[in-house]
Amino acid sequence: xxxxxxxxxxxxxxxxxxxxxxxxxxxxxxxxxxxxxxxxxxxxxxxxxxxxxxxxxxxxxxxxxxxxxxxxxxxxxxxxxxxxxxxxxxxxxxxxxxxxxxxxxxxxxxxxxxxxxxxxxxxxxxxxxxxxxxxxxxxxxxxxxxxxxxxxxxxxxxxxxxxxxxxxxxxxxxxxxxxxxxxxxxxxxxxxxxxxxxxxxxxxxxxxxxxxxxxxxxxxxxxxxxxxxxxxxxxxxxxxxxxxxxxxxxxxxxxxxxxxxxxxxxxxxxxxxxxxxxxxxxxxxxxxxxxxxxxxxxxxxxxxxxxxxxxxxxxxxxxxxxxxxxxxxxxxxxx
Amino acid sequence: xxxxxxxxxxxxxxxxxxxxxxxxxxxxxxxxxxxxxxxxxxxxxxxxxxxxxxxxxxxxxxxxxxxxxxxxxxxxxxxxxxxxxxxxxxxxxxxxxxxxxxxxxxxxxxxxxxxxxxxxxxxxxxxxxxxxxxxxxxxxxxxxxxxxxxxxxxxxxxxxxxxxxxxxxxxxxxxxxxxxxxxxxxxxxxxxxxxxxxxxxxxxxxxxxxxxxxxxxxxxxxxxxxxxxxxxxxxxxxxxxxxxxxxxxxxxxxxxxxxxxxxxxxxxxxxxxxxxxxxxxxxxxxxxxxxxxxxxxxxxxxxxxxxxxxxxxxxxxxxxxxxxxxxxxxxxxxx
DNA sequence: TTGTATGCGTTATCAG
DNA sequence: CTGATAACGCATACAA
Numbered sequence: 001x002x003x004x005x006x007x008x009x010x011x012x013x014x015x016x017x018x019x020x021x022x023x024x025x026x027x028x029x030x031x032x033x034x035x036x037x038x039x040x041x042x043x044x045x046x047x048x049x050x051x052x053x054x055x056x057x058x059x060x061x062x063x064x065x066x067x068x069x070x071x072x073x074x075x076x077x078x079x080x081x082x083x084x085x086x087x088x089x090x091x092x093x094x095x096x097x098x099x100x101x102x103x104x105x106x107x108x109x110x111x112x113x114x115x116x117x118x119x120x121x122x123x124x125x126x127x128x129x130x131x132x133x134x135x136x137x138x139x140x141x142x143x144x145x146x147x148x149x150x151x152x153x154x155x156x157x158x159x160x161x162x163x164x165x166x167x168x169x170x171x172x173x174x175x176x177x178x179x180x181x182x183x184x185x186x187x188x189x190x191x192x193x194x195x196x197x198x199x200x201x202x203x204x205x206x207x208x209x210x211x212x213x214x215x216x217x218x219x220x221x222x223x224x225x226x227x228x229x230x231x232x233x234x235x236x237x238x239x240x241x242x243x244x245x246x247x248x249x250x251x252x253x254x255x256x257x258x259x260x261x262x263x264x265x266x267x268x269x270x271x272x273x274x275x276x277x278x279x280x281x282x283x284x285x286x287x288x289x290x291x292x293x294x295x296x297x298x299x300x301x302x303x304x305x306x307x308x309x310x311x312x313x314x315x316x317x318x319x320x321x322x323x324x325x326x327x328x329x330x331x332x333x334x335x
Numbered sequence: 336x337x338x339x340x341x342x343x344x345x346x347x348x349x350x351x352x353x354x355x356x357x358x359x360x361x362x363x364x365x366x367x368x369x370x371x372x373x374x375x376x377x378x379x380x381x382x383x384x385x386x387x388x389x390x391x392x393x394x395x396x397x398x399x400x401x402x403x404x405x406x407x408x409x410x411x412x413x414x415x416x417x418x419x420x421x422x423x424x425x426x427x428x429x430x431x432x433x434x435x436x437x438x439x440x441x442x443x444x445x446x447x448x449x450x451x452x453x454x455x456x457x458x459x460x461x462x463x464x465x466x467x468x469x470x471x472x473x474x475x476x477x478x479x480x481x482x483x484x485x486x487x488x489x490x491x492x493x494x495x496x497x498x499x500x501x502x503x504x505x506x507x508x509x510x511x512x513x514x515x516x517x518x519x520x521x522x523x524x525x526x527x528x529x530x531x532x533x534x535x536x537x538x539x540x541x542x543x544x545x546x547x548x549x550x551x552x553x554x555x556x557x558x559x560x561x562x563x564x565x566x567x568x569x570x571x572x573x574x575x576x577x578x579x580x581x582x583x584x585x586x587x588x589x590x591x592x593x594x595x596x597x598x599x600x601x602x603x604x605x606x607x608x609x610x611x612x613x614x615x616x617x618x619x620x621x622x623x624x625x626x627x628x629x630x631x632x633x634x635x636x637x638x639x640x641x642x643x644x645x646x647x648x649x650x651x652x653x654x655x656x657x658x659x660x661x662x663x664x665x666x667x668x669x670x
Numbered sequence: 671t672t673g674t675a676t677g678c679g680t681t682a683t684c685a686g
Numbered sequence: 687c688t689g690a691t692a693a694c695g696c697a698t699a700c701a702a
Contacts (some may be wrong), residue, residue: 006696047448055387055390069415095428
């Protein structure tokens with residue numbers, strides 16, 4: 001473990017610069033020399049030292065990834081996408097979790113900076129005014145995934161799912177099934193995603209010529225509990241025949257609440273969620289929902305990072321990714 | 336981003352060695368000097384370079400973590416435990432996924448070696464003869480989590496859940512509920528975990544004075560499909576009143592198969608799973624199961640790594656962690 | 671085609 | 687207490 005390039009040089013009977021070049025497949029080095037060097041390196045069990053290399057090349061071939069919690073299946077899927085593409089291109093992923101804890105966030109950023117990571121990818125939704133400035137000081141290109149509020153800048157790029165289009169997709173599906181009185185359990189106002197999905201809902205209605213009725217929209221909280229708000233919609237006249245829920249957790253809450261009142265899904269009411277979490281396919285009935293391609297988002301983010309590493313001042317447009325409608329058994333045609 | 340310790344030295348009117356010492360809180364440096372240096376460092380936006388530091392200190396303060404897939408909730412939870420403890424101790428996690436792909440595995444190990452990680456933690460169950468030798472060449476202490484087959488060695492340590500005890504716990508629970516004819520859908524023979532859970536099952540029976548009947552054991556595959564094997568047990572005479580399944584996926588498969596035949600759980604048959612995956616609490620009925628403390632395992636692994644980093648030739652005993660019985664609604668007393 | 675010399679940014683050693 | 691100075695292991699400009 002203490003064998004350096006010089007040891008290899010000695011063993012191969014060349015200078016250490018030749019070793020360096022040979023191992024880097026420099027065209028200057030003839031095949032024969034290269035093989036001799038490689039044999040020596042192999043025999044000695046030599047492995048180049050990434051720190052020494054990084055010190056002189058001034059790049060670490062490391063990507064810093066900051067996430068709230070790796071235990072969130074969404075986040076895990078994103079990281080999988082990042083890691084795969086990174087690995088394919090010879091980059092390593094340095095993982096930092098913040099748990100929405102400001103102190104940990106600051107630490108994470110500081111550490112990544114010390115490591116001189118070549119780029120930082122943040123999947124943390126809440127990159128607030130808090131540490132966005134800190135982040136910029138890293139001096140490496142930054143890619144934000146599904147961030148809820150960021151002021152664009154030359155250093156900070158973003159990639160997000162198209163919530164408006166997703167909401168529209170979900171609602172249009174219901175319209176195409178013949179529904180006309182469609183309720184919506186929205187998410188918390190503080191989430192931009194909630195606003196956008198609502199906008200998509202309205203757009204779909206509008207395009208179908210269905211007038212928007214604000215009393216058909218009730219406010220959930222993005223969790224199972226919030227789904228119970230669906231019950232308030234049952235008192236609406238005319239009674240809705242379909243509901244678009246902010247997300248799957250909300251839809252699952254709605255499902256339970258409805259069942260407890262003796263309503264059957266989808267016979268009495270169609271239900272659409274959003275996110276396509278694992279659970280969505282396991283509840284009864286399996287949920288029709290909008291899938292967010294998290295793996296692909298991770299990949300695209302890494303792709304963007306690679307581009308920015310290669311051309312730091314490139315003009316890279318922010319990316320929005322389209323979700324996909326997954327039709328399962330919680331929706332059916334309105335006759 | 337190109338400000339080095341020398342720039343700080345110049346700004347503070349001291350030598351770069353003094354800066355180094357001041358920033359490291361060396362007792363040699365008086366308060367006043369330190370503050371001056373720190374102010375200068377702050378004003379210049381100085382951040383030490385971890386690569387340069389690592390080059391001279393000969394340790395990277397990085398932990399290599401190799402996992403099959405970060406998308407596996409189990410694995411994610413382990414990584415969370417590792418990352419948290421690592422962060423608390425000033426270590427960074429370098430993540431590598433292998434996807435059980437030999438080529439990627441080799442690459443991962445090679446990269447971690449180049450990085451001179453201070454320790455490697457592997458959560459990959461299948462650290463076969465393939466790359467165990469490779470792993471050892473890293474020259475850093477290695478901690479294996481839930482590995483299915485490793486020949487112990489000075490460099491390689493391990494930490495695993497106690498499957499025998501877990502299987503015993505599950506089975507004993509059924510016995511205590513009054514069941515006497517208890518079936519078992521086992522896992523694939525190649526998994527040591529399957530063998531051990533079966534051993535636990537047998538031990539529980541033996542301790543309760545219930546004779547072991549091999550025709551009460553059928554072979555699943557650890558997945559939902561394998562759960563259907565439970566139907567074969569229904570033909571046994573006397574018909575079992577309870578089944579211990581290799582894992583939750585198997586139990587969920589059993590649940591479905593039973594329901595399709597009109598059997599009710601737990602009225603007609605009690606069912607115990609293993610693992611406590613997220614799904615277990617969401618199926619109907621929620622599954623009684625054995626929880627594996629993955630987060631804790633990650634922490635313990637990191638703890639072990641830290642110990643080994645500090646005292647490389649310490650004699651560290653392998654750790655086995657106890658699972659916990661989670662009683663839900665898929666089991667009930669046999670009257 | 672190869673070797674020599676230099677520097678990347680730190681920490682550590684040794685004099686003062 | 688502080689400052690030169692020498693590594694650490696590598697890539698690369700410049701010479702040969």
